[in-house]
Amino acid sequence: MMRDFKNDFLLNAKNLVGWRTKRKIVVFAVDDYGNVRLHSKEAREKLDQAGLPAHNRFDKFDALETRTDLESLFKVLTSVKDKHGNSAVFTAYALPCNINFDKVAETGYEEYHYERLPQTFQKLSALDVTAYGGTWELWQEGIEKGLLVPQFHGREHLNLKVFNEKLLVKDHDLMTCLQNRSFTSITGNSYETISPMAALDFWSFEENDRLHWIIEDGLDQFEKVFGYRARNFTPPVYNAHPVLYKTLKREGITFIDTAMIANEHQGHGKYKRKFNYTGKEMAASLLSMVRNVVFEPTDDRGVDWVKYTLKQIEAAFRWNRPAIISSHRVNFCGHIDEKNREKGINALSELLKKITERWPDVEFIAANELGDLILETKK
Numbered sequence: 502m503m504r505d506f507k508n509d510f511l512l513n514a515k516n517l518v519g520w521r522t523k524r525k526i527v528v529f530a531v532d533d534y535g536n537v538r539l540h541s542k543e544a545r546e547k548l549d550q551a552g553l554p555a556h557n558r559f560d561k562f563d564a565l566e567t568r569t570d571l572e573s574l575f576k577v578l579t580s581v582k583d584k585h586g587n588s589a590v591f592t593a594y595a596l597p598c599n600i601n602f603d604k605v606a607e608t609g610y611e612e613y614h615y616e617r618l619p620q621t622f623q624k625l626s627a628l629d630v631t632a633y634g635g636t637w638e639l640w641q642e643g644i645e646k647g648l649l650v651p652q653f654h655g656r657e658h659l660n661l662k663v664f665n666e667k668l669l670v671k672d673h674d675l676m677t678c679l680q681n682r683s684f685t686s687i688t689g690n691s692y693e694t695i696s697p698m699a700a701l702d703f704w705s706f707e708e709n710d711r712l713h714w715i716i717e718d719g720l721d722q723f724e725k726v727f728g729y730r731a732r733n734f735t736p737p738v739y740n741a742h743p744v745l746y747k748t749l750k751r752e753g754i755t756f757i758d759t760a761m762i763a764n765e766h767q768g769h770g771k772y773k774r775k776f777n778y779t780g781k782e783m784a785a786s787l788l789s790m791v792r793n794v795v796f797e798p799t800d801d802r803g804v805d806w807v808k809y810t811l812k813q814i815e816a817a818f819r820w821n822r823p824a825i826i827s828s829h830r831v832n833f834c835g836h837i838d839e840k841n842r843e844k845g846i847n848a849l850s851e852l853l854k855k856i857t858e859r860w861p862d863v864e865f866i867a868a869n870e871l872g873d874l875i876l877e878t879k880k
Contacts, residue, residue: 512813515761515793516820520780520875525863526823527589527814527856528871530758530792532735533830534593534651535618535726536658537600538563540682541629542837551677553686558799559829560686564836565599565625567632571639573846574833578648581853583865589853590647592868593830594654594735594758597719597726602682605668610679613665615657618726632836644727650867653731653754655700656719662708663690663697694770699738701745706768713748720752732756732869733790742766746785756872757787779825780875788875790868792827793817798848799832799841807852814856823871 538559539545545555555561579588599621604614616624622637643649667675667687674687687697695702701712723731734741734749735758742765749757764772781789794813798806810826817824833849835842856863 512816513820516817516822519778519791519793519822520878521821522823522874523821524823525818525860526871526874527583527863527865528823528825528868529589529591529796529828529865530594530735530790530825530868531591531828531830532594532654533563533596533658534566534649534654535595535597535599536563536654536830537565537621538658538683538685539837540564544681544683545837547681548677548683548686551673553674553677553688555686556688558801558841559831562799562834562837562841563685563829563831564834565621565633566636566640566830566834567836568634568636568639569632570834570836570842571636571643573835573842574849575639575643575646575648577846577850577853580850581857583857584862585864587865588646588648589865590867591649592733593649593651594733595651595723595727596654596656596658597722598657600657600659600679600684602679605679610668610671610676613661613668617722647867650869651723651727651731652733652735652868653720653723654735655737656715656722657700658698658737659684660695660697660699660702661715662703663687663692663695694766696738696740699736699740701736701741702738703742703766704769706742706744709742709744712745716745716748717752720754733758733872735759739763740766743784746783746787750785750787755788755876756790756868757783758790758792758868759783761791761793779822780879788872790825790872792825793822794824794826796826796828796849796852797832798845806848807855810852811855811859814860818860825868825871 597618598615601614601616619637625633678684692704730753733756734754739760759777763775765775777789777791779791783789796810814824832845
């Protein structure tokens with residue numbers, strides 16, 4: 502009884518502050534699209550053999566989305582309609598660039614190089630046409646139909662400081678990954694404040710100076726890949742210091758997706774805690790969006806994810822908040838293990854069906870559309 506009371510309290514407490522609306526708005530904010538983490542099932546096996554274990558489900562199952570992944574996703578998204586007759590939509594927080602494994606190898610593993618996402622799909626189509634043939638074209642079809650709305654998740658999903666330092670010493674973990682066209686299971690990082698996967702993490706505050714250019718170039722590459730400037734941004738691993746916000750604003754970002762309770766790194770392991778909420782004006786006049794619902798159906802925590810997610814949505818609507826649902830691509834990809842995709846897709850199908858049955862006046866919109874609604878009310 503006490504545990505249920507605590508959970509109910511937390512579900513309601515996180516909706517006490519923020520932008521309000523009586524409309525039943527549902528936004529799916531899904532991270533990591535476009536990112537190459539694991540190349541293949543064979544690559545995962547070779548990493549295991551080389552002593553790079555899978556530390557989590559991302560290390561185990563997260564691979565660039567295949568044609569079957571997208572076909573399965575689109576089938577489920579179009580299986581329901583909201584009050585306006587619109588299908589469900591994923592705001593796909595995406596990476597426009599990946600490691601250019603071929604070019605890095607050509608330099609003798611001396612230099613970092615990246616490639617744009619269409620080039621990555623082209624290469625993978627040549628290596629595995631069954632999985633990746635026509636995937637980029639399907640991506641574009643999903644965008645055209647409004648099923649996927651890409652927004653900015655960084656230029657690439659890695660920390661260049663850590664990458665280059667490991668490359669310099671020919672670090673065993675990094676070299677093993679590169680030779681298997683992957684970037685996962687990386688350990689042995691000497692910086693306690695930097696995740697190898699977090700592009701904008703730093704140790705000394707001055708390191709932020711070099712991150713402005715990565716953001717500028719990343720947003721330019723995003724436009725070249727997806728055909729428009731991104732307006733929403735959520736950083737890899739949720740970490741980006743506000744000193745970068747002016748650059749984000751200047752380059753077209755209006756809305757920043759951030760944690761409700763953020764531990765803002767000040768340098769050398771010192772942090773300042775910040776409280777955020779949807780609609781809060783941040784530095785450089787960026788507007789904050791805070792995800793108040795979690796849906797991670799392949800995360801085995803002994804949770805009935807459909808039931809739990811519905812309960813979170815109910816709490817959001819009770820307090821006249823939009824339901825901003827946090828999820829990750831790993832829940833819907835099956836290149837490494839088809840059962841992983843099946844589990845996530847089936848849960849998504851059940852969730853969407855129950856949402857539309859329970860709230861027939863629901864509206865499925867993308868995160869940038871929600872941002873515009875918030876801006877309108879502020880005017």
